[in-house]
Amino acid sequence: MLHIDQLHAYYGKSHVLQGVSFDIAHMGIGYVPENRDIFPKLTVHQNLLLGLKGKVPKGRWHFDDMYQLFPRLRERQHTEAGVLSGGEQQMLTLCRTLMGDPDLIIIDEPTEGLAPKIVELVAEYLQALRARGLSVLLIEQKLTIAMEISDRCLVMGHGSVVFDGTPEALRQDATTRKEWLEV
Numbered sequence: 001m002l003h004i005d006q007l008h009a010y011y012g013k014s015h016v017l018q019g020v021s022f023d024i025a026h027m028g029i030g031y032v033p034e035n036r037d038i039f040p041k042l043t044v045h046q047n048l049l050l051g052l053k054g055k056v057p058k059g060r061w062h063f064d065d066m067y068q069l070f071p072r073l074r075e076r077q078h079t080e081a082g083v084l085s086g087g088e089q090q091m092l093t094l095c096r097t098l099m100g101d102p103d104l105i106i107i108d109e110p111t112e113g114l115a116p117k118i119v120e121l122v123a124e125y126l127q128a129l130r131a132r133g134l135s136v137l138l139i140e141q142k143l144t145i146a147m148e149i150s151d152r153c154l155v156m157g158h159g160s161v162v163f164d165g166t167p168e169a170l171r172q173d174a175t176t177r178k179e180w181l182e183v
Contacts, residue, residue: 018159030102034109034139036093040082044073047081047092051099059101060132066095069128087118094125104135111142123148143181147171155180 009017039047048066053059067074070091076084081092090110097105110126111119123145129136130149140146146153147167155163155176163176170176 016159017156020156020159020161028101028103030097030100030105032094032097032105032107032110034112036086036089038081038084038089038092038096040080042081043078044081044084044092045077047096048099051096053100059099061098061101063099066098069125070095087114087121090114090118090122091125098129098134102134104137105129106137106139108139109141110138111140111145119145 005021007017007020008015039050048063072088073091073095076088081089084092110122114122119142126136126138126149138146138149150167153163153165153167153170154161157180162180163170163173
């Protein structure tokens with residue numbers, strides 16, 4: 001189980017996480033980094049192979065699942081990952097993580113730097129993961145997407161959790177929205 005208790009983190013001299021605590025999910029954690037971290041000289045298929053925990057895919061997710069979920073990756077499976085668009089690289093990173101068969105997947109800013117149309121696709125893919133019963137810890141600045149797919153929302157401000165509740169409770173909490181989320 002992942003249990004965060006009094007987490008502190010610094011970015012240079014800035015104290016960006018100040019005593020954050022919460023209880024998230026079960027064992028089997030996958031991570032999709034914001035910067036994507038693909039292997040640019042390897043093909044799409046080779047990048048997916050790197051996500052496997054063992055030599056043979058035995059988990060809930062297989063190559064066919066990835067290519068069905070993301071048909072564009074099937075088309076480009078023999079292409080070097082470094083020439084993919086930003087959205088395609090994001091899809092590849094997510095799929096590579098899923099190949100490790102996680103129970104919980106932490107996705108850091110999946111829509112960062114993507115065109116609005118691709119952002120909509122990412123939201124659809126996150127919904128599909130949710131529908132398959134995968135727990136997702138989404139770190140996202142685009143409130144609309146986070147509210148669409150979440151059962152629970154945590155809002156952070158100045159490195160601390162300032163709200164913890166359901167999306168509906170957040171929608172009704174005008175003070176938190178005004179102070180921390182709206183421009």
